[in-house]
Amino acid sequence: MQLMKFNNPHSFFTALQAGQGHPLVIAGPCSAETEAQVMQTAEALKQQGVHLFRAGIWKPRTRPGSFEGVGSQGLAWLNRVKRELGLKVTTEVATARHVEEALKQEIDVLWIGARTTVNPFAVQEIADALQGVQVPVMVKNPVNPDLALWIGAIERFYHAGITDLAAIHRGFSSYQQTKYRNVPLWQIPIELKARYQGLPVIVDPSHIGGRRDLVFPVSQKGLDLGYDGVMIETHPTPEQALSDAAQQVTPARLAEIIGQLQVRKSTYDDAELVNRAEELRLQIDAADHEIIAALARRMALVEQIGEYKKQNNVQVLQLERWKEIFRSRPEWAEEAGVNPAFVEELYKLIHVESIRKQTKVLDGI
Incomplete structure (x- = not known):
């Protein structure tokens, strides 16, 4: 089997934050709801130096009947963010059709959601659709605590020729009652980092915590463990958000969080x-x-x-x-x-x- 190597100093994720001395910051609403909401959020985040603007377009929920995303029309809104504000943009894809539509709208980075990562058939379909395409891909951990599934999903994209990859740690589902929406189980992403040095690992404190008051401490914990960045859901009026309202923060609060985060040295220098x-x-x-x-x-x-x-x-x-x-x-x-x-x-x-x-x-x- 082809050995995965992630030591490219010119990778997309490394280049985004080159010379800035602070973690990669990915931010934006859980869901793109309206064009005005997307643009308002993106304008605020551009002023804060966010590296990558995120928004969900297709949002299948655990149970039907709730807001499930605006669909393909939202891709044009992300394209507008890219053209008018100069921000790199990313969205989640779960099928080959999603990939095709996202690439047509020049989405810079694709991410694979936890519900997709758990299904090797779905991951392979997306990987096949990306054969011959050079686009960065971020892979969220599967909903269940299975490191092999997570690695397997990353491998499928690597073998399809996608070497600009990153992992997103968003926590794992659990029947136990904890303060987290998805328990972190930090030992699993730590093992991933140990096996694949150079693979960027990004913490998603919004989905781990499930509450906006946990976004900062979970973000800091990730950075303390040597993570490369954070993905934080951000909305102009979080209490009115159509999905995941409790875990989103305002752009102003995001600025405070970024300002408070400490990046530790990776080695002793004395x-x-x-x-x-x-x-x-x-x-x-x-x-x-x-x-x-x-x-x-x-x-x-x-x-x-x-x-x-x-x-x-x-x-x-x-x-x-x-x-x-x-x-x-x-x-x-x-x-x-x-x-x-x-x-x-x-x-x-x-x-x-x-x-x-x-x-x-x-x-x-």
Whole structure:
């Protein structure tokens, strides 16, 4: 399989922000609603130096009956933004027909939505439609937390000859009640960044947070993790927006957010700092050795209790013991100054492995 490489210093996304010293900023309304709304928003964002103007044209919702976008007529509005204001423009495409219509209107960048990324058939159809076309493409993560699907979608465009690619992290659907609309699961995009160095990764705080008050902290979190930019939904009157009203910000608030964002250095630039960081890393390595040794001791004890249960014909899962562990360990963590929610999640994994080991003992494997 062709190895994907993303180290082109002349890529579209790198060129957009060349020499500016701040992250790539993509902004605009969730949906293009009227020509006047699109132009009003774009004029305000041009004054703020936004790199790429975004607006959804085709907006299929989770359930029918709500506003689902203005359709193809909105592409002419984006073309007007490009011609009259000189802004680069981007919109979401989900079919080969969308691609054809967007390219006719000279849309600069296409993005693939989360509901499309989850479907390899749809992604391949779009990739086939882009064969021989040099247009940048941004790929949002799939709605479900599946890194392989995300990578697979990026690969399909790369193999179709589209090498100017970026990934957009917009969070993942979850049945759990959290403060986020889509839980970030930061470890998934971090793994993507680790595998494909040079691939631009952009955070979408609007869809992760689902609320405008979360746009800034989620944006900053993304930049702290080395993301290359932000995609923020912006509307002149967010409370009147026809889609995703709760997560959009005004152009004025966007300016405040951009002004508050801090871009951290990617490396240490002082020998003393490098030495101190290395010293701390060695201590972390030593602590990790201790943690793994402690886990090994615990699993050895788990196997012993598994043998005891086998000898006495006792089932693996002891519900009261399970409840006691999940009650006490977070309490111990809090007393030690460790996040109890983190420890609770950690012990879920430990418990799964403990059950697996005891089951093997009882089954004589």
